[in-house]
Amino acid sequence: MSRQVLSSTPELDTQVELRGWVRSRRDSKSGISFIALSDGSCFDTIQIVAQNNLANYADILRLTKDCSIIVTGKVVASLGEGQHIEILADNIKILGFVENPDSYPVSPKRHTVEYLREVAHLRPRTNLIAAVMRIRNTVSYAIHQYLQDNGFFWIHTPLITAADAEGAGELFQVTSLDLNNLPKDEQGKVDFKRDFFGSPTFLTVSGQLNAEAYCLGMSKVYTFGPTFRAENSNTTRHLAEFWMVEPEIAFANLMDNALLAKSLLKYVFKTVLDKNADDMGFFAQFINKDVVTRLEQLVNQEFAVLTYTEAIDFLLKSNKSFENEVSWGIDLASEHERWLCEELMQRPTVVTDYPRDIKAFYMRQNDDGKTVAAMDILAPGVGEIIGGAQREERYDVLVARMQEMDISRETLYWYLDLRRFGTVPHAGFGLGLERLISYITGVQNVRDVIPFPRASKSANF
């Protein structure tokens, strides 16, 4: 609508109909009002010129921000400075006034993101949130496009699972039992045989294990959907419900995996720059002046790549005093990750080959006996946006590792089967959609880049 009108430079004198919400109204006593109209389809508003010969001009003078209207009129060259065309209205139908403009929650002024979270149902009418969501749409579409163009199949892995996939993170339990009247077995414990699925079930924390099954049959697959973690994380980069992309490639090692991750990110960055230049310009003006230039650089520049062991060396030689002491074997703390990508490398940084003792059971053990073929990609200002690994494809090694880490081989028998029947080297990663969007837009809290955030103590709307 307004995007079509604004981007296509339509013929002058074309008759158009536009529907949307009033962003602002300015009147001239000479009997003319200017309405900035938005339908959310693009950043720019379109200017409607309403003259006092309109039958309902008295009502038009009462229009305030976010009143909804349908305008019919003619595309004309603008006499003013800010735009090349405008719409000379010959009819403005008012669909809905705003009842109480003095206390309307998203009045035409700057609001904090914290406040906008409290009115999450109305924040799509702000420049900030609408721009974020247009970019979220572009990013999601670009991810699908890149993977589809490169031979990946989108696999819809289940959201309800019986197994705690990675042993990582608290799970949300799914049940249809009456919590006030739980059935008990002979030992007095809850009898999950009488639950809907006949066993305890949970919301998934990752589609990876299921994706591996399809990878080892269809070669290149990915999952893209919501995942859930019941961790009481109170930070700017955690959500209880978030979206994750998890590609999984067969006949591949860690370097193939890293290459895919980097190419995918570059494609997404380039697509956003091409498609959402106006939205990005807004973020550069109001959120972080570097967001556009850093994306442009990244499209052409290589990411930094270093091993965990090299990273530790850099940290030890940095002469910086960290709160958490650095030594080989520690899990990198946020401050370490931040220093590596923000100060040392000053760009997204791939860290590979972490100590085996701090990583998940399914990661492939390296020949040194100390490390696994894992990789994280760290983004300045956001931290880890990608975590991935080459998977352990050797049955015996995997079984031994599960034993060591006390992971149930009974519930994951099917995952082990994949190593018994035609196993192949394979690798994959998880990309946090919200963290990626946060990095692209400069919007610091992931709660502001998802339409309705779910976090601990917060599931409104």
Place this chain on the structure above:
RNA sequence: GCCUCAAUAGCUCAGACGGUUAGAGCGACGGACUGUUAAUCCGCAGGUCGUAGGUUCGAUUCCUACUUGAGGCGCCA
């Protein structure tokens, strides 16, 4: 889960060593002016000072608890 900070007008904040009428900006509303565009200028309205207790002659101000929000850490995407 741990630590720190905050809560005063629709929003963002200031303020009172505890004492008559709690201030500003933005927004809203009214007016002036103008092919305007974060318009400009003038004016007006708008407050149970988060909730519950406590101390006190008196609490929005001090204390305690609670609630909510934010940031940092941990976990991770």
